[in-house]
Amino acid sequence: MARMVRKQFYIDDRQDLMLKKAAALTGRTESQLIRDAIDQLYDPDYARARRVKAVGEAIAIGERMAGVAEARGIIGPAWPGRETLYQPPRGMPKP
Numbered sequence: 001m002a003r004m005v006r007k008q009f010y011i012d013d014r015q016d017l018m019l020k021k022a023a024a025l026t027g028r029t030e031s032q033l034i035r036d037a038i039d040q041l042y043d044p045d046y047a048r049a050r051r052v053k054a055v056g057e058a059i060a061i062g063e064r065m066a067g068v069a070e071a072r073g074i075i076g077p078a079w080p081g082r083e084t085l086y087q088p089p090r091g092m093p094k095p
Contacts, residue, residue, distance in 0.1 A: 011019070023030045039047040 019030050019033060022028075022033050026033070028036075036047070039050070
């Protein structure tokens with residue numbers, strides 16, 4: 001991570017509320033959101049490259065999770081399918 005430089009600035013109440021809501025919604029710090037906004041405004045190519053990298057990492061995580069699920073028989077060829085999960089009420093035929 002790059003060296004951080006401390007900055008102080010003023011924002012109005014509306015901006016403060018928006019920042020707090022965004023931080024709570026995303027699980028990121030207010031500082032991270034401000035850095036992202038600066039990158040998007042002043043260096044959009046860098047911001048885009050970071051988003052592409054993050055999407056690639058998320059896809060890789062999903063693929064690893066799917067591989068684990070398949071290995072455990074939760075999904076994939078070993079999974080018998082959702083039809084096996086349905087149990088009709090007693091005395092009723094399966095659809």
